[in-house]
Amino acid sequence: MVKQGEIIKINLNPERGHEQQGYRPYICLSHEIISQVSNIAIFAPISNTKRDYPFYIPLKNTVTTGKVLLDQLVAVDYNARQYVSVETVDNDLLEELLMKVRAIFQKSS
Template identity: 35%
Template sequence: MVKEQYIPDRGDLVWIQFNPQSGHEQSGKRPALVLSPVTYNGKVGLALFCPVTSKAKGYPFEVVIPQDLPIEGVILSDQIKSLDWQSRQAKFICRVPKETLNEVLSKVDLLIH
């Protein structure tokens, strides 16, 4: 039996390796929110991610992860990274509620428009 490979999708929380990093970037293996759609991620092998930290500082671009999910912390919507999800071994954790995803996307929109 062939096991289907997981392809990250928009709204997924995944474990992924952020090293190497530089300066103020988040580092190490940590949870991250997937922003790009599965159609792009599967075709290109890259995906857009926002890292998660357990150390909330009250910054305006932090989005709190709902309490009923297996990961605690905040999504850093201003630290978007394009990463090779296969070589960095992305592992599915759970999906965030649509409201959480939309809040992150709204904050990203403020940065690019």
């Protein structure tokens, strides 16, 4: 089971349009109870984009490089695809990611 804060490499092909393609890193952001009950998890892709954007959060203290793209969350049945566990981020980074991703789901005024 993939745990919250874990970075995995997974291939989500086939994808369409502007969706990221290929075997690439994703970080699990959902609570582990989601995986236990439904066999899916919510992931954010990691990219080496040079663009700056409030929801592109640079990785810190990790072997994996790049930015977590919090505005491109995906629900994945990771058991139905081949994946490799890479590493788990530290608690400070995980807290920052979760705090910022909450803003995406706040009610607009």
